[in-house]
Amino acid sequence: MIIVESKAELQRWRHKQAGLVGFVPTMGALHVGHMSLVNACRMECHATAVSIFVNPTQFGPHEDFNRYPRPIEADAELCERAGVDLLYRPAVAEMYPPGSQTMVEPGAVAQRWCGAARPGHFRGVCTIVLKLLNQVAPHRMYLGEKDAQQLRVLRQMAADLDVATEIVGCPTTREEDGLALSSRNRYLSVAERVGADALFRGMRRAQQQYQSGIIDVATLEKEFRTLLSYEGGWALEYAAIVDENTLEPLTVFGASGLFLVAARRGATRLIDNMVITRPQ
Ligand code: PAF
Numbered sequence: 001m002i003i004v005e006s007k008a009e010l011q012r013w014r015h016k017q018a019g020l021v022g023f024v025p026t027m028g029a030l031h032v033g034h035m036s037l038v039n040a041c042r043m044e045c046h047a048t049a050v051s052i053f054v055n056p057t058q059f060g061p062h063e064d065f066n067r068y069p070r071p072i073e074a075d076a077e078l079c080e081r082a083g084v085d086l087l088y089r090p091a092v093a094e095m096y097p098p099g100s101q102t103m104v105e106p107g108a109v110a111q112r113w114c115g116a117a118r119p120g121h122f123r124g125v126c127t128i129v130l131k132l133l134n135q136v137a138p139h140r141m142y143l144g145e146k147d148a149q150q151l152r153v154l155r156q157m158a159a160d161l162d163v164a165t166e167i168v169g170c171p172t173t174r175e176e177d178g179l180a181l182s183s184r185n186r187y188l189s190v191a192e193r194v195g196a197d198a199l200f201r202g203m204r205r206a207q208q209q210y211q212s213g214i215i216d217v218a219t220l221e222k223e224f225r226t227l228l229s230y231e232g233g234w235a236l237e238y239a240a241i242v243d244e245n246t247l248e249p250l251t252v253f254g255a256s257g258l259f260l261v262a263a264r265r266g267a268t269r270l271i272d273n274m275v276i277t278r279p280q
Contacts (some may be wrong), residue, residue, distance in 0.1 A: 001080045003087045019046025023138035028052035029183035030078045033173035037142040040080045051088040060123030061106045063069040103127045109247050124155045141165050146172040146180050147160045148273040180272045187268040198231045203259045203274040211279045239260040
């Protein structure tokens with residue numbers, strides 16, 4: 001594996017690649033979920049590039065940019081062992097040199113949910129991902145379905161801005177109890193970790209209730225909120241069943257809906273999602 005920190009070195013590597021190049025953008029603090037993206041990429045592409053960049057423009061002023069985990073050595077070792085070909089670790093000044101002033105402004109799919117809770121977040125995500133795509137020029141980019149709104153926003157950006165890279169969504173990797181893997185899970189104290197699977201349990205219950213005939217969206221969302229308040233230790237941000245394409249709230253179910261949830265457990269903000277499907 002080669003590790004590069006500049007666009008110039010990255011481009012030298014890129015020009016030597018003859019086959020399909022796959023790309024996994026990350027902010028590091030890598031875990032098994034990231035590795036599942038790397039594995040999918042390695043299965044389908046001739047060369048796998050991973051970026052690690054904690055992107056300041058997608059964090060709000062009071063968010064965790066400074067304390068975001070940066071286990072540089074451990075991340076490099078994980079990439080090496082997973083068979084990554086190139087690890088790109090640019091510094092902030094490489095990605096945002098003094099004087100840079102252009103940002104990508106996403107549209108309607110970025111407005112609600114995480115977009116409303118974290119103003120400017122998806123603007124930062126779109127900007128950095130477009131820059132990385134321009135620099136790496138991959139044939140395919142692999143993203144986790146865990147960040148469902150991010151995936152939808154980036155697909156929209158790619159369609160609107162004629163990005164040639166194919167975007168591949170990969171299933172969420174979960175702990176045994178159902179907690180979705182996230183770099184932020186390491187913020188949870190031992191006590192907070194107990195019961196942190198409640199978001200997953202709540203969504204799975206909604207799926208079961210829907211299958212057993214409760215088809216009213218508002219009832220399913222209310223049941224979810226009730227479960228979370230019984231559990232204790234949660235501050236719910238949103239729990240909504242939405243249209244998978246527009247991410248607008250559903251009032252009546254069609255064949256399926258996407259359950260999006262975000263809640264704080266102590267100081268840790270967790271998000272998750274699940275597709276709720278009609279009984280067969
Ligand atoms: O999902 C992430 O880790 C980040 O939002 C991404 C896509 C790497 C952009 O910084």
